Amino acid sequence: MVASDMLHSNNNTHVPPPDHPVINPKNYDDLLTVVSAIRAQVDVPLEAEIGIICGSGLGVIGDQVENPIVIPYSKIPGFPVTNVPGHKGNLLFGTIAGKKVVCMQGRFHPYEHQMNTALCALPVRVMHQFGIKTMIVSNAAGGINKNFQYGDLMLIKDHIFLPGLAGHSPLIGLKDPRYGRLFTSLHDAYNKDLRNLAIAVANAKKMRLFEGVFVMSGGPQYESPAEVNMFKTVGADALGMSTCHEVIVARQCGITCLGFSLITNIANLNVENSVEVSHAEVLETAKEAGERASSFVCDIIANM
Numbered sequence: 001m002v003a004s005d006m007l008h009s010n011n012n013t014h015v016p017p018p019d020h021p022v023i024n025p026k027n028y029d030d031l032l033t034v035v036s037a038i039r040a041q042v043d044v045p046l047e048a049e050i051g052i053i054c055g056s057g058l059g060v061i062g063d064q065v066e067n068p069i070v071i072p073y074s075k076i077p078g079f080p081v082t083n084v085p086g087h088k089g090n091l092l093f094g095t096i097a098g099k100k101v102v103c104m105q106g107r108f109h110p111y112e113h114q115m116n117t118a119l120c121a122l123p124v125r126v127m128h129q130f131g132i133k134t135m136i137v138s139n140a141a142g143g144i145n146k147n148f149q150y151g152d153l154m155l156i157k158d159h160i161f162l163p164g165l166a167g168h169s170p171l172i173g174l175k176d177p178r179y180g181r182l183f184t185s186l187h188d189a190y191n192k193d194l195r196n197l198a199i200a201v202a203n204a205k206k207m208r209l210f211e212g213v214f215v216m217s218g219g220p221q222y223e224s225p226a227e228v229n230m231f232k233t234v235g236a237d238a239l240g241m242s243t244c245h246e247v248i249v250a251r252q253c254g255i256t257c258l259g260f261s262l263i264t265n266i267a268n269l270n271v272e273n274s275v276e277v278s279h280a281e282v283l284e285t286a287k288e289a290g291e292r293a294s295s296f297v298c299d300i301i302a303n304m
């Protein structure tokens with residue numbers, strides 16, 4: 001086993017104390033307590049207009065934040081922590097291209113937290129409390145579309161949220177009206193104007209950029225070839241283990257979303273010549289493509 005494949009022997013520097021209790025994500029007052037705890041960490045007012053979520057190995061996007069205030073997740077009472085290699089576990093406040101941003105340098109995956117998608121999407125609600133109106137979300141994904149190559153970027157135009165369809169929606173059980181509409185519409189989950197802006201930016205940079213449908217499975221195992229074929233049949237172009245629950249919560253909060261996948265591996269479609277998929281490979285591709293992805297995000301923000 002490669003070191004970076006080991007889930008609990010990781011490169012995170014912020015290991016939480018063992019008694020780090022996590023809040024109830026379905027209690028709105030608990031959310032406000034977390035927000036107050038974050039505000040209490042610094043003596044300057046914290047606010048942001050754009051939220052960013054960095055996918056596996058894409059923490060380099062966070063390195064673009066200027067004059068960052070860095071708050072480790074482990075220092076935020078009630079906040080979950082991540083143990084997945086390639087996710088640093090910091091909340092950053094600062095600017096990109098003169099715009100105020102808050103960046104999650106590392107996310108929470110439902111497979112790490114007993115499929116508690118509401119808890120994993122909690123940071124989106126936190127970022128909303130700090131004022132974000134727009135969210136840029138990224139992930140590392142396996143490519144299904146036959147045109148994809150390692151390191152390609154795919155704008156997410158729509159999603160298939162398999163855990164959500166199977167009863168793991170982050171909106172289940174929310175009773176407090178302050179959360180917003182329970183029956184959230186996903187008709188424009190990945191905003192068309194923002195996608196058009198991203199396409200214009202990619203064209204100006206002469207970058208390869210695709211648009212496609214992202215499917216989220218529960219993980220943490222990668223998909224079997226038969227499963228990949230099933231997802232291909234229903235119209236998916238790329239496969240991951242995150243993002244959909246975050247975007248759903250963002251839409252409930254009224255946040256406009258832009259999402260993209262970095263194609264870190266090619267998903268196996270043929271059982272007879274399938275190859276091993278590993279998180280080490282995912283991180284390796286993300287490392288190679290990270291600078292391109294972060295420059296793309298910065299240019300989008302500059303043009304917003």
Ligand SMILES: O=P(O)(O)O[C@@H]1C[C@H](O)[C@@H](CO)O1
Nearest residue numbers: 055056139140241242279282
């Ligand atoms: O945080 P993301 O969704 O980018 O992470 C992907 C999905 C799994 O956590 C991991 C698999 O290699 O990368």
Ligand SMILES: Nc1nc2[nH]cnc2c(=O)[nH]1
Nearest residue numbers: 140141142239240241282
């Ligand atoms: N589900 C899933 N997530 C990924 N993240 C990076 N690659 C993959 C993949 O092939 N499948």
